[in-house]
Amino acid sequence: MPKTLASKLWDSHVVRQAAGEPDLLYIDLHLVHEVTSPQAFEGLRLAGRRVRRPDLTVATMDHNIATSRAERPDEISQLQMRTLEENCRAAGIRLYGVGSRHQGIVHIIGPELGLTQPGMTLVCGDSHTSTHGALGALAFGIGTSEVEHVLATQTLPQRRPKDMAITVDGELPLGVVAKDVALGIISKIGVAGGQGHLVEYRGSTIRGLTLEGRLTVCNMTIEGGARAGMVAPDETTFAYLEGRQFAPRGAAWEQALDHWRRLVTDEGAAFDREVVIDAGRLEPFVSWGTNPGQSVPVTGRVPEPGSETDERALRYMALKPGTAIQDISLDRVFIGSCTNARLEDLRLAATVVEGRHVHPKVRALVVPGSMSVRAAAEAEGLDKVFLEAGFEWREAGCSMCLGMNPDILQPGERCASTSNRNFEGRQGAGGRTHLVSPPMAAAAAIAGHLVDIREFPGQAG
């Protein structure tokens, strides 16, 4: 029987199958961060259990961390980070903590270190674990009870979700990037559209994306309601991985390649649901509401509310239906997060700001996704481009994506953000978020309002 990629990944990790029970899946890699793990480690201790495979577990600090040397996290944040450190030390788990040159957002460092590999099962106590599916892994977010389960047994009981194919075909118009593909998909299927499914992204547009672009698309899978999204590994994937710290080498690399090349959906395999998107019709997207599905092309207007949810969103965002998106002015710009803080994202943004200056009433922040991204960007001089343009250049962390550290919006402030969630209060109580791509965020910082990157001077096309 022809199989989908998701089926191949699932079936090859089933430890035990029994009628009426969920499958017991083996977990190849478990990523851990400071926020969702302390209660899990505590649970293990209370039950007298040990971490079964510390060698398949890797930890980092990202959510609470200060992104400027001048700042110190508050007491409770510090306690949470110290707790992670103690838990890792006691269990023998590798931790990329404060001061490590590999520290960064958990979903940035996994692929970057070559830890995330095709064919793996990978979990983390964080919903954006879907990111790692870009390398052809079955990767999904879990809650703290499940974190404890994986720490104790390296397995998870799971029910097999259905299969969904999202096919994006055609050439992306100039100025339209991976983030717009993600927002375009969500505005088509809705924020609950993928519920109960494993998504495979397919089609010529997806194949044509860089690995970093695929990471952006898979990252936002959860915003469309599905727990996991994946792209079949191909030459782009292999080229990205080769030579990375934890990637196999020599004969092992050849063996791995042999295996990885088989990780594709077989001809004729059936999906439970299929969605097709024409890339040629995508435009740069901007969210206007309080969930990522409430997005429109930048050339559009704030829509008439179609539901009570829409009305509430408009009230919270202080927007009137009919307002042109490009007339929305901004107080803040945030370039960062596990969606858009990799080297390619920073390069795209830097091209836009080079030789220009941030609008005087805007405060703009660049927060690289990891210390390695930061170092690589500095090696190319991107830090100077941003600093000279009037951006702040920070150290790695989640930062203003969710504002657990001091990087938050003040009530009523409006921000163009490259992150993934525009929920009420996400970036700070009363803060208003417009989700956009890195080039769109960069252009907005310069203009002081949302603008169409395609009409931005020097970006013509």
Place this chain on the structure above:
Amino acid sequence: MTPFVKHSGRVAPLDKADVDTDQIIPKQFLKRIERSGFGEFLFFDWRKDPDFVLNRPEYQGASILVTGPNFGCGSSREHAPWAIQDYGFRAVIAPSFSDIFRTNCLKIGLLPVQLPEATVRELMRADEVTVDLDRLVVSADGVEHRFEIDEFSRVNIMEGLDEIGLTERREDAITAFESTRPDWMPTVKGMR
């Protein structure tokens, strides 16, 4: 896990769709390293509004939350079901739940009950509702509504079973699986 067999209680209607976990428990409360004590921060920002359902006198002491579709979307934070349970709710009834949120609820014995939207609307107007996990029915005002939940979760929640303990009984199968792991897959040494 808190076992759940049957519970009758007052309803709190939260008539909103797509309620995300950032609203259920905002990030500033995720810094705690304990599992309890989140109830007082449940819906922290919305509770600043005196008209918010949990502030209204007629809903004091409610133990069944009845709400709109796609409840619990967003972040995987288990702090969200912890907060709902800690506040005093035993069950949440909605037309649909986000996948991760539902799983998190099942792990702690906060019962997620999925019913058709029209039924949920009716239940929002009921005073008292009974959720019976043994018979798989929700009843209010003499009317019974059947719901479904997979049998494995049903038994686990009714008995308050320790799922890790159940998996530990599969030790042989886990060890056998581990022996087939290819050498080229990464392992990472801890730093002591």
